[in-house]
Ligand SMILES: Cc1cc2nc3c(=O)[nH]c(=O)nc-3n(C[C@H](O)[C@H](O)[C@H](O)COP(=O)(O)OP(=O)(O)OC[C@H]3O[C@@H](n4cnc5c(N)ncnc54)[C@H](O)[C@@H]3O)c2cc1C
């Protein structure tokens with residue numbers, strides 16, 4: 430019998446913790462099959478992606494890319510940037526940090542939305558906002574947060590993460606960015622093109638450490654052409670603030686970088702600390718919640734998205750959400766990650782999928798590669814504008830006669846990289862791909878020419 434001290438227990442078929450891209454897709458898919466679903470979110474529906482990551486950064490980058498595109502076209506002059514209008518559109522795209530309409534839409538769908546931070550309280554039981562919910566199926570979709578390196582003076586000096594770096598109201602005069610991967614490259618080029626002086630500090634020997642090294646080298650050249658100072662093989666060891674607010678970042682080679690703000694973009698850590706996961710039998714490593722190929726983390730618990738640390742992309746969070754939801758619905762199919770697209774929205778864009786040549790060799794494959802230089806091979810670059818170039822590389826397993834990886838840099842790479850994405854996903858034989866007809870003059874023709882070169 431319940432007393433005034435005992436909380437009423439609410440029962441659901443499934444409870445999803447975190448309403449980022451992963452949590453949203455899982456909730457809608459399960460509700461679509463008639464399950465009683467609760468969706469718990471401690472901040473805003475849409476997660477990091479919707480407010481402080483993909484959406485604002487791509488909205489802002491589109492402006493600087495469009496202006497730059499004009500520079501390449503004969504007879505056009507770059508228009509001035511109206512920052513008020515730009516930031517107004519960014520604010521519209523992040524819904525002015527207001528998700529009331531989303532809450533209503535979920536309720537109309539019959540999903541119970543609960544605002545608050547969820548804590549696991551035993552098998553199938555969660556506490557949130559002074560409510561107790563029970564369910565046989567919990568999906569953890571709590572995302573990731575910035576990994577802050579231990580650098581003397583950094584905490585005292587203060588720093589920006591992706592949150593401040595996508596929600597800023599005035600373009601700073603200068604920034605120093607720590608890290609040299611997707612976040613830093615996108616933010617660095619964006620700030621530079623909005624007029625800030627930018628220094629980017631990466632401890633590795635090339636940018637985009639998970640990609641084909643050639644991509645990082647080409648990208649560094651493009652960033653330097655924009656005026657970004659790219660410092661490779663360097664690390665920050667100490668930070669101090671001068672009287673006028675300038676942050677001075679001392680590097681391990683005795684040099685320094687100076688800026689009004691420091692942006693920390695040195696990777697992201699899983700958001701797991703408050704959930705009580707270990708007690709529930711979930712294994713948590715520094716990369717995230719360990720899951721099997723069905724996104725199962727423990728009996729009655731699934732995990733999807735950044736919190737798994739498998740591949741921190743919105744489309745992967747959404748894919749894993751479909752995998753976990755289908756498992757719960759009794760239609761299991763294992764997750765496959767061999768054809769995940771990885772796009773960096775720099776200018777020119779970077780697209781990649783599958784293995785690098787080095788990774789393929791490490792796996793013992795009989796690796797053959799081919800690469801195509803756009804300006805030398807295609808008609809599209811010169812019809813697109815002046816001084817347009819790009820490159821596409823393919824990596825194949827000669828023994829199986831299929832592609833296992835691809836990388837590209839050039840205008841719209843984020844679109845045409847999906848040709849190899851589909852080929853790798855479907856394991857289409859190279860001999861079949863070679864017979865494909867590709868529209869003239871497009872950047873996609875590079876795929877056709879690279880295929881002809883492959884020794885498969
Ligand atoms: C600057 C930047 C740009 C990016 N750009 C892209 C891009 O262009 N394309 C792309 O694919 N990826 C991009 N990413 C990565 C992308 O943002 C993430 O992969 C994606 O947000 C992961 O989705 P998720 O659902 O796993 O987590 P999140 O989006 O982090 O959402 C998790 C949600 O869970 C909530 N939560 C956490 N703990 C609890 C709790 N205990 N109780 C209740 N709620 C909780 C959080 O408040 C959050 O809303 C970018 C990342 C950054 C930092």
Ligand SMILES: NC(=O)c1ccc[n+]([C@@H]2O[C@H](COP(=O)([O-])OP(=O)(O)OC[C@H]3O[C@@H](n4cnc5c(N)ncnc54)[C@H](O)[C@@H]3O)[C@@H](O)[C@H]2O)c1
Pocket residue numbers: 578607608609610611612613615630631632633637638663664665694695696697740741742771772773774
């Ligand atoms: N377009 C996109 O899809 C997109 C854009 C931005 C971010 N993301 C995702 O967000 C996640 C986080 O991105 P990220 O770029 O922060 O992380 P990352 O883990 O990809 O890269 C971090 C980089 O910081 C460097 N680094 C770490 N500590 C350092 C230090 N003390 N000094 C100098 N360099 C240091 C590392 O060598 C590495 O190159 C990624 O997994 C990425 O997939 C995706």
